[in-house]
Amino acid sequence: MDTPAPRRTRIQQEKRELILEAALEVFSTNGFRGSTIDQIAEAAGMSKPNLLYYFRRKEDIHETLMQRLLDTWLAPLRELDDIGDPLTELRSYIRRKLEMARDFPRESRLFANEILQGAPRIMPMLEGELKTLVDEKAAVIKGWMRAGKIARTDPWHLIFSIWATTQHYADFDVQVRAVLGPDRGGDGRFEDAARFLEQLFVDGLRPKG
Amino acid sequence: MDTPAPRRTRIQQEKRELILEAALEVFSTNGFRGSTIDQIAEAAGMSKPNLLYYFRRKEDIHETLMQRLLDTWLAPLRELDDIGDPLTELRSYIRRKLEMARDFPRESRLFANEILQGAPRIMPMLEGELKTLVDEKAAVIKGWMRAGKIARTDPWHLIFSIWATTQHYADFDVQVRAVLGPDRGGDGRFEDAARFLEQLFVDGLRPKG
DNA sequence: CAAATTTTTGACCGGTTGGACAAACGTTAG
DNA sequence: CTAACGTTTGTCCAACCGGTCAAAAATTTG
Numbered sequence: 001m002d003t004p005a006p007r008r009t010r011i012q013q014e015k016r017e018l019i020l021e022a023a024l025e026v027f028s029t030n031g032f033r034g035s036t037i038d039q040i041a042e043a044a045g046m047s048k049p050n051l052l053y054y055f056r057r058k059e060d061i062h063e064t065l066m067q068r069l070l071d072t073w074l075a076p077l078r079e080l081d082d083i084g085d086p087l088t089e090l091r092s093y094i095r096r097k098l099e100m101a102r103d104f105p106r107e108s109r110l111f112a113n114e115i116l117q118g119a120p121r122i123m124p125m126l127e128g129e130l131k132t133l134v135d136e137k138a139a140v141i142k143g144w145m146r147a148g149k150i151a152r153t154d155p156w157h158l159i160f161s162i163w164a165t166t167q168h169y170a171d172f173d174v175q176v177r178a179v180l181g182p183d184r185g186g187d188g189r190f191e192d193a194a195r196f197l198e199q200l201f202v203d204g205l206r207p208k209g
Numbered sequence: 210m211d212t213p214a215p216r217r218t219r220i221q222q223e224k225r226e227l228i229l230e231a232a233l234e235v236f237s238t239n240g241f242r243g244s245t246i247d248q249i250a251e252a253a254g255m256s257k258p259n260l261l262y263y264f265r266r267k268e269d270i271h272e273t274l275m276q277r278l279l280d281t282w283l284a285p286l287r288e289l290d291d292i293g294d295p296l297t298e299l300r301s302y303i304r305r306k307l308e309m310a311r312d313f314p315r316e317s318r319l320f321a322n323e324i325l326q327g328a329p330r331i332m333p334m335l336e337g338e339l340k341t342l343v344d345e346k347a348a349v350i351k352g353w354m355r356a357g358k359i360a361r362t363d364p365w366h367l368i369f370s371i372w373a374t375t376q377h378y379a380d381f382d383v384q385v386r387a388v389l390g391p392d393r394g395g396d397g398r399f400e401d402a403a404r405f406l407e408q409l410f411v412d413g414l415r416p417k418g
Numbered sequence: 419c420a421a422a423t424t425t426t427t428g429a430c431c432g433g434t435t436g437g438a439c440a441a442a443c444g445t446t447a448g
Numbered sequence: 449c450t451a452a453c454g455t456t457t458g459t460c461c462a463a464c465c466g467g468t469c470a471a472a473a474a475t476t477t478g
Binding site for chain 2: 029030031032033034109112113115116117118119123126127130131134151153154156157158160161163164165167168169171172174175176178179180181184192193195196197199200201203204206
Protein backbone atom coordinates (compact mmCIF):
# COMPACT_ATOMS: atom_id res chain seq x y z
CA MET A 1 0.00 0.00 0.00
CA ASP A 2 2.81 2.40 0.81
CA THR A 3 4.95 4.16 -1.75
CA PRO A 4 7.74 1.71 -2.58
CA ALA A 5 10.56 3.49 -0.73
CA PRO A 6 11.58 6.39 -2.97
CA ARG A 7 15.34 6.72 -3.41
CA ARG A 8 16.59 10.11 -2.38
CA THR A 9 19.94 11.80 -2.55
CA ARG A 10 21.51 13.38 0.51
CA ILE A 11 20.53 16.84 -0.69
CA GLN A 12 16.97 15.75 -1.25
CA GLN A 13 16.68 14.44 2.27
CA GLU A 14 18.15 17.60 3.78
CA LYS A 15 16.10 19.99 1.71
CA ARG A 16 12.92 18.07 2.32
CA GLU A 17 13.53 18.31 6.05
CA LEU A 18 14.18 22.02 5.71
CA ILE A 19 10.92 22.49 3.87
CA LEU A 20 8.93 20.43 6.34
CA GLU A 21 10.36 22.41 9.24
CA ALA A 22 9.45 25.69 7.54
CA ALA A 23 6.02 24.40 6.56
CA LEU A 24 5.30 23.31 10.13
CA GLU A 25 5.95 26.85 11.25
CA VAL A 26 3.79 28.41 8.56
CA PHE A 27 0.92 25.90 8.50
CA SER A 28 0.59 25.80 12.27
CA THR A 29 0.03 29.54 12.51
CA ASN A 30 -1.92 30.24 9.32
CA GLY A 31 -3.71 26.98 8.63
CA PHE A 32 -3.54 25.20 5.29
CA ARG A 33 -5.50 27.61 3.13
CA GLY A 34 -4.08 30.60 4.95
CA SER A 35 -0.53 29.61 4.07
CA THR A 36 1.13 30.21 0.71
CA ILE A 37 3.91 28.29 -0.96
CA ASP A 38 5.85 31.53 -1.15
CA GLN A 39 5.73 31.91 2.63
CA ILE A 40 7.01 28.39 3.14
CA ALA A 41 9.69 28.80 0.49
CA GLU A 42 10.91 32.03 2.06
CA ALA A 43 10.94 30.48 5.54
CA ALA A 44 12.96 27.62 4.11
CA GLY A 45 15.34 30.01 2.37
CA MET A 46 14.67 28.93 -1.18
CA SER A 47 12.67 29.98 -4.23
CA LYS A 48 9.15 28.76 -4.89
CA PRO A 49 10.01 26.68 -7.97
CA ASN A 50 12.87 25.13 -6.05
CA LEU A 51 10.51 24.10 -3.27
CA LEU A 52 8.14 22.66 -5.82
CA TYR A 53 11.00 20.55 -7.11
CA TYR A 54 11.00 18.67 -3.78
CA PHE A 55 7.26 18.66 -3.17
CA ARG A 56 5.21 18.85 -6.34
CA ARG A 57 2.06 20.11 -4.63
CA LYS A 58 1.32 22.18 -1.56
CA GLU A 59 -0.93 19.41 -0.35
CA ASP A 60 1.94 16.91 -0.43
CA ILE A 61 3.81 18.95 2.16
CA HIS A 62 0.81 19.09 4.42
CA GLU A 63 0.12 15.40 4.02
CA THR A 64 3.69 14.42 4.84
CA LEU A 65 3.64 16.68 7.86
CA MET A 66 0.38 15.22 9.07
CA GLN A 67 1.48 11.63 8.68
CA ARG A 68 4.59 12.22 10.74
CA LEU A 69 2.64 14.12 13.35
CA LEU A 70 0.09 11.41 13.96
CA ASP A 71 2.71 8.81 14.75
CA THR A 72 4.32 10.82 17.51
CA TRP A 73 1.12 12.42 18.67
CA LEU A 74 -0.47 9.26 19.98
CA ALA A 75 2.72 7.84 21.46
CA PRO A 76 1.94 9.02 25.01
CA LEU A 77 -1.46 7.34 25.02
CA ARG A 78 0.05 4.14 23.63
CA GLU A 79 2.39 4.07 26.58
CA LEU A 80 -0.48 4.12 29.05
CA ASP A 81 -0.10 0.65 30.44
CA ASP A 82 -1.91 -1.72 32.68
CA ILE A 83 1.16 -2.41 34.75
CA GLY A 84 1.94 -0.18 37.70
CA ASP A 85 -0.26 1.91 39.94
CA PRO A 86 -3.25 3.38 38.04
CA LEU A 87 -3.05 6.86 39.54
CA THR A 88 0.68 6.95 38.83
CA GLU A 89 0.06 5.81 35.27
CA LEU A 90 -2.49 8.54 34.68
CA ARG A 91 -0.28 11.13 36.33
CA SER A 92 2.63 10.34 34.05
CA TYR A 93 0.34 10.32 31.01
CA ILE A 94 -0.78 13.83 31.91
CA ARG A 95 2.83 14.87 32.42
CA ARG A 96 3.90 13.46 29.06
CA LYS A 97 1.03 15.20 27.27
CA LEU A 98 1.86 18.50 28.93
CA GLU A 99 5.51 18.12 27.97
CA MET A 100 4.44 17.64 24.38
CA ALA A 101 2.37 20.82 24.53
CA ARG A 102 5.46 22.60 25.85
CA ASP A 103 8.01 21.09 23.47
CA PHE A 104 5.92 20.69 20.32
CA PRO A 105 3.37 23.51 20.33
CA ARG A 106 3.46 23.86 16.55
CA GLU A 107 2.54 20.23 16.08
CA SER A 108 -0.33 20.70 18.49
CA ARG A 109 -1.61 23.74 16.62
CA LEU A 110 -1.27 21.99 13.27
CA PHE A 111 -3.46 19.22 14.61
CA ALA A 112 -5.91 21.67 16.15
CA ASN A 113 -6.23 23.52 12.85
CA GLU A 114 -7.05 20.30 11.08
CA ILE A 115 -9.70 19.26 13.60
CA LEU A 116 -11.24 22.74 13.75
CA GLN A 117 -11.85 22.62 10.03
CA GLY A 118 -13.66 19.33 10.30
CA ALA A 119 -10.65 17.03 9.91
CA PRO A 120 -11.18 16.71 6.14
CA ARG A 121 -7.85 14.96 5.62
CA ILE A 122 -7.62 12.69 8.65
CA MET A 123 -11.19 11.67 9.34
CA PRO A 124 -10.54 8.01 8.44
CA MET A 125 -7.69 7.94 10.92
CA LEU A 126 -9.89 9.41 13.66
CA GLU A 127 -12.63 6.85 13.10
CA GLY A 128 -10.16 4.03 12.69
CA GLU A 129 -6.80 4.04 14.39
CA LEU A 130 -7.62 6.69 16.99
CA LYS A 131 -10.98 5.28 18.01
CA THR A 132 -9.49 1.79 18.32
CA LEU A 133 -6.68 3.05 20.51
CA VAL A 134 -8.95 5.09 22.75
CA ASP A 135 -11.45 2.27 23.12
CA GLU A 136 -8.60 -0.03 24.09
CA LYS A 137 -7.27 2.35 26.73
CA ALA A 138 -10.77 3.10 27.97
CA ALA A 139 -11.12 -0.61 28.65
CA VAL A 140 -7.90 -0.54 30.68
CA ILE A 141 -9.20 2.39 32.71
CA LYS A 142 -12.53 0.65 33.21
CA GLY A 143 -10.62 -2.28 34.65
CA TRP A 144 -9.00 0.03 37.17
CA MET A 145 -12.42 1.31 38.16
CA ARG A 146 -13.84 -2.16 38.59
CA ALA A 147 -10.87 -3.03 40.77
CA GLY A 148 -11.61 0.03 42.92
CA LYS A 149 -8.24 1.62 42.10
CA ILE A 150 -9.75 4.86 40.83
CA ALA A 151 -13.16 6.47 41.09
CA ARG A 152 -15.84 5.33 38.69
CA THR A 153 -16.42 7.76 35.85
CA ASP A 154 -16.55 7.87 32.06
CA PRO A 155 -13.12 6.80 30.68
CA TRP A 156 -13.67 8.41 27.27
CA HIS A 157 -14.51 11.78 28.69
CA LEU A 158 -11.62 11.41 31.09
CA ILE A 159 -9.28 11.02 28.15
CA PHE A 160 -10.92 13.98 26.39
CA SER A 161 -10.40 16.16 29.44
CA ILE A 162 -6.73 15.24 29.62
CA TRP A 163 -6.30 16.09 25.95
CA ALA A 164 -8.19 19.34 26.34
CA THR A 165 -6.39 20.62 29.41
CA THR A 166 -2.89 19.77 28.24
CA GLN A 167 -3.21 20.86 24.60
CA HIS A 168 -4.77 24.09 25.80
CA TYR A 169 -1.31 25.25 26.84
CA ALA A 170 -0.09 24.89 23.26
CA ASP A 171 -3.16 25.85 21.23
CA PHE A 172 -4.26 28.79 23.39
CA ASP A 173 -0.76 29.79 24.42
CA VAL A 174 -1.16 33.47 23.56
CA GLN A 175 -4.31 33.69 25.64
CA VAL A 176 -2.70 31.90 28.58
CA ARG A 177 0.29 34.22 28.48
CA ALA A 178 -1.87 37.32 28.06
CA VAL A 179 -4.02 36.42 31.07
CA LEU A 180 -1.16 35.38 33.31
CA GLY A 181 0.68 38.57 32.45
CA PRO A 182 4.43 39.19 32.25
CA ASP A 183 5.07 38.01 35.81
CA ARG A 184 3.44 34.59 35.85
CA GLY A 185 3.30 34.01 32.09
CA GLY A 186 6.99 33.20 31.81
CA ASP A 187 8.67 29.81 31.56
CA GLY A 188 7.25 28.71 34.88
CA ARG A 189 3.70 28.47 33.58
CA PHE A 190 4.12 24.86 32.52
CA GLU A 191 5.28 23.82 35.97
CA ASP A 192 2.34 25.63 37.54
CA ALA A 193 0.05 23.92 35.07
CA ALA A 194 1.59 20.52 35.83
CA ARG A 195 1.07 21.01 39.55
CA PHE A 196 -2.51 22.14 39.07
CA LEU A 197 -3.49 19.37 36.67
CA GLU A 198 -1.94 16.71 38.85
CA GLN A 199 -3.94 17.93 41.81
CA LEU A 200 -7.15 18.23 39.80
CA PHE A 201 -7.04 14.79 38.25
CA VAL A 202 -5.52 12.85 41.12
CA ASP A 203 -7.90 14.26 43.71
CA GLY A 204 -10.77 14.10 41.26
CA LEU A 205 -10.11 10.44 40.56
CA ARG A 206 -9.05 9.14 43.95
CA PRO A 207 -11.40 6.31 44.87
CA LYS A 208 -14.04 7.34 47.34
CA GLY A 209 -13.93 5.99 50.84
CA MET B 210 -13.98 56.68 20.63
CA ASP B 211 -16.79 54.64 19.11
CA THR B 212 -18.29 55.23 15.71
CA PRO B 213 -20.94 57.91 16.14
CA ALA B 214 -24.01 55.67 15.85
CA PRO B 215 -24.44 55.02 12.10
CA ARG B 216 -28.02 55.46 10.95
CA ARG B 217 -29.33 52.38 9.22
CA THR B 218 -32.54 51.61 7.39
CA ARG B 219 -34.59 48.56 8.25
CA ILE B 220 -33.28 46.73 5.19
CA GLN B 221 -29.73 47.51 6.13
CA GLN B 222 -30.19 46.08 9.60
CA GLU B 223 -31.78 42.90 8.27
CA LYS B 224 -29.25 42.34 5.52
CA ARG B 225 -26.32 43.01 7.83
CA GLU B 226 -27.66 40.38 10.22
CA LEU B 227 -28.07 37.96 7.33
CA ILE B 228 -24.47 38.53 6.28
CA LEU B 229 -23.10 38.16 9.80
CA GLU B 230 -24.97 34.90 10.25
CA ALA B 231 -23.58 33.57 6.97
CA ALA B 232 -20.09 34.85 7.76
CA LEU B 233 -20.12 33.14 11.16
CA GLU B 234 -20.80 29.86 9.44
CA VAL B 235 -18.08 30.34 6.84
CA PHE B 236 -15.37 31.92 9.00
CA SER B 237 -15.79 29.40 11.82
CA THR B 238 -15.14 26.46 9.55
CA ASN B 239 -12.55 27.91 7.15
CA GLY B 240 -10.80 30.58 9.17
CA PHE B 241 -10.45 34.16 8.00
CA ARG B 242 -8.00 33.68 5.17
CA GLY B 243 -9.56 30.42 4.19
CA SER B 244 -12.92 32.08 3.60
CA THR B 245 -13.87 34.07 0.52
CA ILE B 246 -16.36 36.88 0.14
CA ASP B 247 -18.05 34.84 -2.55
CA GLN B 248 -18.67 31.99 -0.10
CA ILE B 249 -20.20 34.33 2.43
CA ALA B 250 -22.29 36.08 -0.20
CA GLU B 251 -23.63 32.78 -1.49
CA ALA B 252 -24.39 31.57 2.03
CA ALA B 253 -26.25 34.83 2.60
CA GLY B 254 -28.11 34.49 -0.69
CA MET B 255 -26.83 37.62 -2.37
CA SER B 256 -24.25 38.73 -4.90
CA LYS B 257 -20.72 39.72 -3.91
CA PRO B 258 -21.08 43.40 -4.85
CA ASN B 259 -24.30 43.50 -2.91
CA LEU B 260 -22.59 42.13 0.16
CA LEU B 261 -19.84 44.69 -0.26
CA TYR B 262 -22.50 47.38 -0.22
CA TYR B 263 -23.23 46.50 3.41
CA PHE B 264 -19.68 45.71 4.52
CA ARG B 265 -17.04 47.52 2.53
CA ARG B 266 -14.24 45.13 3.41
CA LYS B 267 -14.01 41.46 4.31
CA GLU B 268 -12.18 42.44 7.46
CA ASP B 269 -15.10 44.61 8.59
CA ILE B 270 -17.35 41.58 8.70
CA HIS B 271 -14.84 39.65 10.75
CA GLU B 272 -14.28 42.55 13.09
CA THR B 273 -17.99 43.08 13.72
CA LEU B 274 -18.43 39.37 14.32
CA MET B 275 -15.54 39.31 16.78
CA GLN B 276 -16.75 42.31 18.74
CA ARG B 277 -20.19 40.78 19.23
CA LEU B 278 -18.68 37.45 20.14
CA LEU B 279 -16.50 38.78 22.90
CA ASP B 280 -19.41 40.36 24.74
CA THR B 281 -21.41 37.16 25.00
CA TRP B 282 -18.39 34.93 25.35
CA LEU B 283 -17.34 36.22 28.71
CA ALA B 284 -20.85 36.54 30.11
CA PRO B 285 -20.72 33.20 31.98
CA LEU B 286 -17.52 34.16 33.77
CA ARG B 287 -18.95 37.57 34.67
CA GLU B 288 -21.83 35.81 36.35
CA LEU B 289 -19.48 33.86 38.63
CA ASP B 290 -20.36 35.51 41.87
CA ASP B 291 -19.23 35.59 45.45
CA ILE B 292 -22.70 34.93 46.77
CA GLY B 293 -23.86 31.38 47.19
CA ASP B 294 -21.98 28.16 47.81
CA PRO B 295 -18.57 28.12 46.05
CA LEU B 296 -18.80 24.58 44.75
CA THR B 297 -22.30 25.28 43.45
CA GLU B 298 -21.11 28.48 41.81
CA LEU B 299 -18.29 26.66 40.03
CA ARG B 300 -20.57 23.83 39.05
CA SER B 301 -23.03 26.17 37.39
CA TYR B 302 -20.21 28.06 35.68
CA ILE B 303 -19.03 24.80 34.16
CA ARG B 304 -22.57 23.98 33.15
CA ARG B 305 -23.08 27.36 31.50
CA LYS B 306 -19.80 27.07 29.59
CA LEU B 307 -20.69 23.58 28.40
CA GLU B 308 -24.09 24.81 27.28
CA MET B 309 -22.39 27.50 25.24
CA ALA B 310 -20.16 24.89 23.61
CA ARG B 311 -23.30 22.95 22.74
CA ASP B 312 -25.46 25.88 21.60
CA PHE B 313 -22.84 28.13 20.02
CA PRO B 314 -20.14 25.88 18.59
CA ARG B 315 -19.50 28.21 15.66
CA GLU B 316 -18.74 31.10 17.96
CA SER B 317 -16.36 28.88 19.90
CA ARG B 318 -14.54 27.82 16.77
CA LEU B 319 -14.34 31.39 15.51
CA PHE B 320 -12.67 32.35 18.75
CA ALA B 321 -10.38 29.31 18.66
CA ASN B 322 -9.30 30.16 15.13
CA GLU B 323 -8.39 33.66 16.19
CA ILE B 324 -6.36 32.51 19.21
CA LEU B 325 -4.64 29.74 17.26
CA GLN B 326 -3.33 32.30 14.81
CA GLY B 327 -1.83 34.37 17.58
CA ALA B 328 -4.86 36.57 18.29
CA PRO B 329 -3.64 39.29 15.90
CA ARG B 330 -6.93 41.21 16.08
CA ILE B 331 -7.91 40.82 19.73
CA MET B 332 -4.62 40.82 21.59
CA PRO B 333 -5.34 44.16 23.30
CA MET B 334 -8.62 42.78 24.58
CA LEU B 335 -6.90 39.68 25.94
CA GLU B 336 -4.30 41.70 27.80
CA GLY B 337 -6.84 44.27 28.95
CA GLU B 338 -10.46 43.37 29.51
CA LEU B 339 -9.99 39.60 29.70
CA LYS B 340 -7.00 39.68 32.03
CA THR B 341 -8.76 42.14 34.34
CA LEU B 342 -11.87 39.96 34.50
CA VAL B 343 -9.93 36.77 35.13
CA ASP B 344 -7.77 38.39 37.80
CA GLU B 345 -10.92 39.63 39.50
CA LYS B 346 -12.55 36.22 39.49
CA ALA B 347 -9.31 34.55 40.54
CA ALA B 348 -9.38 36.79 43.61
CA VAL B 349 -12.90 35.61 44.38
CA ILE B 350 -11.81 31.99 44.09
CA LYS B 351 -8.79 32.67 46.26
CA GLY B 352 -11.15 33.99 48.90
CA TRP B 353 -13.05 30.70 48.82
CA MET B 354 -9.80 28.83 49.29
CA ARG B 355 -8.74 30.97 52.23
CA ALA B 356 -12.13 30.35 53.79
CA GLY B 357 -11.60 26.61 53.40
CA LYS B 358 -14.60 26.27 51.11
CA ILE B 359 -12.65 24.63 48.30
CA ALA B 360 -9.24 23.00 48.06
CA ARG B 361 -6.23 25.28 47.63
CA THR B 362 -4.94 25.37 44.09
CA ASP B 363 -4.09 27.84 41.34
CA PRO B 364 -7.26 29.82 40.43
CA TRP B 365 -5.94 30.94 37.04
CA HIS B 366 -5.14 27.41 35.91
CA LEU B 367 -8.46 26.29 37.32
CA ILE B 368 -10.20 28.75 35.03
CA PHE B 369 -8.04 27.63 32.10
CA SER B 370 -8.97 24.02 32.71
CA ILE B 371 -12.67 24.86 32.73
CA TRP B 372 -12.31 26.76 29.48
CA ALA B 373 -10.29 23.96 27.92
CA THR B 374 -12.55 21.08 28.89
CA THR B 375 -15.81 22.76 27.95
CA GLN B 376 -14.73 24.40 24.69
CA HIS B 377 -13.17 21.10 23.66
CA TYR B 378 -16.67 19.79 22.94
CA ALA B 379 -17.21 22.59 20.40
CA ASP B 380 -13.75 23.02 18.90
CA PHE B 381 -12.86 19.33 18.68
CA ASP B 382 -16.39 18.17 18.06
CA VAL B 383 -15.56 16.03 15.04
CA GLN B 384 -12.87 14.20 16.98
CA VAL B 385 -15.15 13.65 19.96
CA ARG B 386 -17.87 12.24 17.72
CA ALA B 387 -15.42 10.09 15.78
CA VAL B 388 -13.97 8.56 18.93
CA LEU B 389 -17.29 8.01 20.67
CA GLY B 390 -18.66 6.38 17.54
CA PRO B 391 -22.23 6.38 16.25
CA ASP B 392 -23.65 4.88 19.45
CA ARG B 393 -22.33 7.22 22.11
CA GLY B 394 -21.50 10.20 19.87
CA GLY B 395 -25.13 11.24 19.51
CA ASP B 396 -26.96 14.00 21.27
CA GLY B 397 -26.31 12.49 24.66
CA ARG B 398 -22.62 13.27 24.61
CA PHE B 399 -23.10 16.67 26.21
CA GLU B 400 -24.98 15.19 29.14
CA ASP B 401 -22.28 12.58 29.59
CA ALA B 402 -19.68 15.33 29.45
CA ALA B 403 -21.60 17.41 31.99
CA ARG B 404 -21.77 14.50 34.39
CA PHE B 405 -18.10 13.72 33.98
CA LEU B 406 -16.89 17.30 34.34
CA GLU B 407 -19.02 17.90 37.39
CA GLN B 408 -17.55 14.86 39.07
CA LEU B 409 -14.00 15.74 38.04
CA PHE B 410 -14.07 19.31 39.25
CA VAL B 411 -16.25 18.92 42.31
CA ASP B 412 -14.31 15.96 43.64
CA GLY B 413 -11.03 17.51 42.58
CA LEU B 414 -11.84 20.70 44.42
CA ARG B 415 -13.62 19.45 47.50
CA PRO B 416 -11.69 20.71 50.52
CA LYS B 417 -9.46 18.09 52.09
CA GLY B 418 -9.61 16.55 55.47
C1' DC C 419 38.67 16.60 -18.25
C1' DA C 420 33.83 15.83 -20.13
C1' DA C 421 29.41 13.76 -20.08
C1' DA C 422 25.45 12.83 -17.36
C1' DT C 423 22.62 13.99 -13.76
C1' DT C 424 20.73 16.79 -10.21
C1' DT C 425 19.53 21.27 -8.46
C1' DT C 426 18.17 26.14 -8.95
C1' DT C 427 16.06 29.98 -11.05
C1' DG C 428 13.43 33.54 -13.93
C1' DA C 429 9.69 33.93 -16.66
C1' DC C 430 5.30 32.76 -17.40
C1' DC C 431 0.21 31.07 -17.13
C1' DG C 432 -4.58 30.31 -15.84
C1' DG C 433 -7.58 30.73 -12.14
C1' DT C 434 -9.04 33.02 -7.96
C1' DT C 435 -9.71 36.79 -4.85
C1' DG C 436 -10.76 41.30 -2.74
C1' DG C 437 -12.59 45.18 -4.15
C1' DA C 438 -14.16 49.37 -7.40
C1' DC C 439 -17.65 51.39 -10.25
C1' DA C 440 -21.25 52.87 -12.93
C1' DA C 441 -25.43 51.72 -14.54
C1' DA C 442 -29.88 49.63 -13.65
C1' DC C 443 -33.55 48.75 -10.58
C1' DG C 444 -36.73 49.56 -6.76
C1' DT C 445 -38.83 52.43 -3.26
C1' DT C 446 -40.52 56.35 -1.13
C1' DA C 447 -41.97 61.17 -0.53
C1' DG C 448 -43.76 65.33 -2.42
C1' DC D 449 -45.85 61.61 -11.98
C1' DT D 450 -41.28 62.49 -10.76
C1' DA D 451 -37.30 63.49 -8.32
C1' DA D 452 -34.48 61.73 -4.65
C1' DC D 453 -32.68 58.10 -2.41
C1' DG D 454 -31.63 53.35 -1.31
C1' DT D 455 -30.52 48.78 -3.28
C1' DT D 456 -28.76 45.38 -6.61
C1' DT D 457 -26.04 43.69 -10.27
C1' DG D 458 -22.70 42.96 -14.37
C1' DT D 459 -18.38 44.15 -15.52
C1' DC D 460 -13.91 45.02 -14.73
C1' DC D 461 -9.20 45.24 -12.51
C1' DA D 462 -4.94 44.53 -10.11
C1' DA D 463 -2.85 41.55 -6.94
C1' DC D 464 -2.09 37.04 -5.55
C1' DC D 465 -1.70 32.10 -5.80
C1' DG D 466 -0.58 27.34 -7.17
C1' DG D 467 1.85 25.34 -10.47
C1' DT D 468 4.62 24.72 -15.23
C1' DC D 469 8.66 24.93 -18.08
C1' DA D 470 12.85 25.53 -20.22
C1' DA D 471 17.19 26.83 -19.50
C1' DA D 472 21.10 27.88 -16.51
C1' DA D 473 24.03 26.45 -12.76
C1' DA D 474 25.95 23.10 -9.84
C1' DT D 475 27.14 18.54 -8.77
C1' DT D 476 28.21 13.81 -9.53
C1' DT D 477 30.08 10.18 -12.35
C1' DG D 478 33.16 7.97 -15.57
